[in-house]
Amino acid sequence: MRVLFTTFPSPSHFNPLVPLAWAFRTAGHEVTVASTPGLSAAILAAGLPAVAVGTDRSEEETWRDPGLSHWHNQGRWPDGWPQYPERLGPEQRELLAGLGRRQCANAEAMAGDLVAFARRWRAELVVHDAVSYAGPVAAAALGLPSVSNLWGAPGLQRLEMSDLLERPQPAYRRLFDPYGAPVRIWPTRWVDPCPPSMNHPSPVEPLPVRYVPYNGAPPQAPPEWVSTPPRGRPRVCVTWGATTGKFLGEAAAEPLRQAVLAAAGLAAEVVVATPEDQRELLLDLAGPRVRLAGRVPLDRLLPTCAAVVHHGGSGTTMTAAAAGVPQITVTGRPEPTLNGSRVADAGAGFNHTLDELPAGQDGVRLLREELGLLLEDGEHAKSAARLRAEIQAMPPPSELVPVLAALV
Numbered sequence: 404m405r406v407l408f409t410t411f412p413s414p415s416h417f418n419p420l421v422p423l424a425w426a427f428r429t430a431g432h433e434v435t436v437a438s439t440p441g442l443s444a445a446i447l448a449a450g451l452p453a454v455a456v457g458t459d460r461s462e463e464e465t466w467r468d469p470g471l472s473h474w475h476n477q478g479r480w481p482d483g484w485p486q487y488p489e490r491l492g493p494e495q496r497e498l499l500a501g502l503g504r505r506q507c508a509n510a511e512a513m514a515g516d517l518v519a520f521a522r523r524w525r526a527e528l529v530v531h532d533a534v535s536y537a538g539p540v541a542a543a544a545l546g547l548p549s550v551s552n553l554w555g556a557p558g559l560q561r562l563e564m565s566d567l568l569e570r571p572q573p574a575y576r577r578l579f580d581p582y583g584a585p586v587r588i589w590p591t592r593w594v595d596p597c598p599p600s601m602n603h604p605s606p607v608e609p610l611p612v613r614y615v616p617y618n619g620a621p622p623q624a625p626p627e628w629v630s631t632p633p634r635g636r637p638r639v640c641v642t643w644g645a646t647t648g649k650f651l652g653e654a655a656a657e658p659l660r661q662a663v664l665a666a667a668g669l670a671a672e673v674v675v676a677t678p679e680d681q682r683e684l685l686l687d688l689a690g691p692r693v694r695l696a697g698r699v700p701l702d703r704l705l706p707t708c709a710a711v712v713h714h715g716g717s718g719t720t721m722t723a724a725a726a727g728v729p730q731i732t733v734t735g736r737p738e739p740t741l742n743g744s745r746v747a748d749a750g751a752g753f754n755h756t757l758d759e760l761p762a763g764q765d766g767v768r769l770l771r772e773e774l775g776l777l778l779e780d781g782e783h784a785k786s787a788a789r790l791r792a793e794i795q796a797m798p799p800p801s802e803l804v805p806v807l808a809a810l811v
Contacts, residue, residue, distance in 0.1 A: 457513035510536035637709035665770035715739025727791030750786030
């Protein structure tokens with residue numbers, strides 16, 4: 404069987420697809436991953452066949468919609484908003500609509516080439532990440548089953564493509580017009596790696612799958628210390644997302660610095676795993692207790708850690724949950740806030756939005772106090788271990804392959 408994977412052109416969207424793509428390959432199926440040219444190197448580094456479709460759009464162009472100007476610095480949205488979108492206010496609704504327009508523009512840039520390749524390659528099944536709308540278009544144009552692979556975030560990620568679940572956005576409907584294909588809102592099946600304790604109730608029954616961490620292929624083998632626990636003291640990881648930093652600028656560095664200072668005030672080894680541009684903002688904090696490590700594979704590092712402080716991205720949240728590590732999240736966008744709040748609700752950590760974290764030393768003291776609890780009280784570690792056990796009890800990707808193959 405020929406399985407076409409396609410994804411929004413970002414490693415954070417591609418990485419969650421890798422374990423399932425490899426499960427299909429090791430079961431003997433043909434696999435190709437399609438995205439814009441800028442993602443080809445990441446696909447090939449994962450050991451998967453790549454095909455470039457469409458054109459790359461600059462991040463500035465991607466986020467040009469004025470309705471998205473505040474997306475990266477939101478306060479806390481109403482509890483359960485993915486399940487109860489009627490709780491959202493007008494500005495929050497417009498932000499989701501702007502996200503939908505953004506995803507549709509990216510899909511439009513990919514869809515023509517993707518449909519042509521799928522037809523030429525004679526694809527039989529399309530697997531796409533939750534917001535890669537070119538995937539449903541290609542599947543509908545060829546009359547193929549489609550599978551939406553979620554990232555591990557709580558709640559189904561489909562509010563962006565429709566007017567809050569009521570009807571498809573006009574921009575989404577127009578994607579199907581060139582092919583005379585019916586508009587496809589729902590995939591044939593959803594695949595969801597989010598463990599039950601973190602998830603929201605869903606209007607559909609997704610296929611559960613164990614989250615298998617894949618954080619990208621490092622350019623070289625990580626040093627031995629990364630996977631070796633320190634002796635005599637706990638290790639705390641501080642890591643931050645690249646995207647938030649790009650759009651918040653220096654404002655994104657403040658909570659990162661607060662987190663490093665908070666961890667450095669404890670009797671712990673602090674490992675700061677950040678992109679190089681963020682590392683340069685922290686050079687003055689390096690010392691005997693603070694290791695500025697740059698990019699290291701979190702699936703190797705986090706199992707050696709007693710706690711992690713991060714931005715709430717789905718990959719980091721789920722990798723920490725799979726490793727059984729308590730978490731503190733400081734979040735700006737609504738989806739990371741969902742991630743962090745669900746971890747906190749499960750008893751495995753704390754969550755603060757950017758506007759809730761006090762400025763300066765007050766924020767440092769708060770994070771240090773919470774880190775101390777994560778390291779010393781044992782209750783958060785037990786809850787984190789329960790999350791890990793839930794993930795381990797979910798079926799591995801290999802068990803989903805025959806179920807999804809039967810859709811063809």
